[in-house]
Amino acid sequence: MALIRTENVCKSFSDVNVLTDINITVNQGEVVCIIGPSGAGKSTFLRSLIQLEKITSGKIYIDEELLLYREKNETKFRMEPVKYKSLLLEMGMVFQSFNLFPHRTALENIMLAPVNVKKMPKADAERRARELLAKVGLSEKADQYPARLSGGQQQRVAIARALAMDPRIMLFDEPTSALDPELVGEVLNVMRGLAESGMTMLVVTHEMGFAREAADRVLFMSDGSVTEEGDPETIFTAPENQRTKQFLNSILGA
């Protein structure tokens, strides 16, 4: 079953096309990695899915329901507001720059959305937050403010914060790009665990090792469109597209 499906998603700023006719499907339980050179529109696409960016035209289906249909910058169809909001909450997002709330402790960061959006009782939210902190291996950092945590720890708290809303899909926007090299591993481990537990994940990443080993499918994007798609072994060992070859050669130094 497709949790995310897009049809001909396009986005342009004035006359620059950022995304051209993106058609992808992410099935339940699948881990899909998007790789590609900078400026290919990977992040923009991810942000379009969760409505942080407005698409110019195209259709977005979440959980097989049409969320939004736009044509030439005009909204042709938009789901009714209550359902629209709850459908968007099916997606959790992890940002490159963590975006934790600096004035709240790790625990409060995780509790904030369940308490205020889902109206969950504080005690329940706290119990759940502590479980999630344990899951990302940060139980002892519950009462620390983000500024006192390392980048890797902050990103793990951010993952726990997104999970607290019980999303069915997790979107990762270059989650390790802002980290020191020695901190990348701990975040990837958490993501691996999440993938193994059956979470549906769409990951924009430059970590080729992670993409190769954890992904069910890899999408290669360049110049605003998906130019190659396939299982990781094929993409990494026998890419067909010239642009993909170039990119992999330069990034893997082979």
Next chain:
Amino acid sequence: MKPLHKKIIHAAAVVILLTACVLLSLYKPSREQLDNSVSDELITDAGNNFSGVYYDFWLFNITRGRNVKTAVSETFIGAAGRILSVNEGFGRSMADVILWLPALAGGARVTVSLTICAVLAGLFLSIFLALGKISKNPVISGFCGAYIFFFRGSPLLMQLFFIYYGLPVINPALTINNKFFAAFVAFTLNTGAYCAEIIRAAIQSIDKGQFEASRVLGLTYGQTMRIVIIPQSIRRLLPPVANEFIMILKDASLVSIIALADLTHVTRSISSSASNVMVYIPAMIIYLIITAFFTAIFTRLEKRFSLYQ
């Protein structure tokens, strides 16, 4: 010429005595209270002239011991009076200062309460102005923008003058009789415009990622502002608000145009009635003390709000 150390001792004695008598006179019962509390025999004792006795405090109160507080304070006033009669030199100047202090303190009270009330009310007003100005609704943002433009762009002195003297001419229903309240309205409207810009800048300096994270977690715009953005901007807006507070404290001297007895107004009237411009020195020192006090408070607030950094 007396030797210097003698002058200093003389001056110090005057300062200590007069400070004590000013403090004690705050506890002194009023003359009416004293009249009522005194029995008939006592008045007869004093030769049917209690009012006179009241002023002849030096001996009477100690011998009768009717009221300890009165006795002590009047004793000090008596002693101070004797020293005051040494009508010369630095000691005399200090004595003047001490005698002006109650009036100056009254003026300072008006200045401080006007400033605190206006800045607090102005801050409250400015939150809405700031949110209005960054609103996407062109009518709301246009209105708030125009408001801020007007109140930042015209002199506070004129705004004050207009509110007190101008509004009643336009419509008698708009008359504000209470001078303090008129000044409060003018200062609130004015500082609201300045603080709105401070708050707007603080909100817009918050990383865009904070808005995005709130949005993908499902928080509404109001929740995002209330729970995420405004608490973070407080730390950033405290220094400029402290600055604005001190500006308003000094701008409060403008209220003498509507004859409200603030510190500056009191100082000027003492200066003209006593023909002594030296009163400006203690007045300015009082301004500095108030400023130092509030600066310290704002510094503490800043520390408290930067705990998480």
